[in-house]
Amino acid sequence: MRTNDLVSLYVSFVETNGGKSRPVLIRRVSEQTVEAFKITSQYEKKSAYIKQQYYPIQDWQSAGLKKPSWVDLGNIYRFPKAGLNFKEIGHLSKLDQNKISDFTLDLKSKRRGKGQKIIQQRSSKRKHKESKAELTQRIQKQLKDFAKHNP
Secondary structure, eight states: OOTTEEEEEEEEOSSSSOEEEEEEEEEEEOSSEEEEEEEESOOTTSOHHHHTTEEEOTTTTTTTOSSOOEEETTOOEEEESTTOOOEEEEEOOHHHHHHHHHHHHHHHHHIIIIIHHHHHHHHHHHHHHSOHHHHHHHHHHHHHHHHHHOO
16 A cells, blocks of 8 residues: 555544545555545535645545545544555556645645634534534544454
């Protein structure tokens, strides 16, 4: 597994319990962790704010994907490398590697302004809805769920 590989692995849901196997784009691999972005084929029904963080994979077929797909650059997922079960899908083309770099820089500049304020507001609202104990419980359940799917 290396940077710009597309692999399928189990990803926990952020807002609720559970998760599913899904394609991800490997961002970075270190001795202990793997960083990845989710890949989705669901784009049309997303809000304008969410769509702005989705990079459209140009060469999706040569990357091993079955349908047009987008990389969700809104969240980086970190997984412990030890015992990680994954299935290789393919590799991001040079064209997509270059375009995703430009797209990411553009996204960062957008977020420095108004978008960053929206993210902060959403984060603070979420904190008020969930107590520390509830958050701990949810994270522990997600970790158990992840461990179950990655023995």
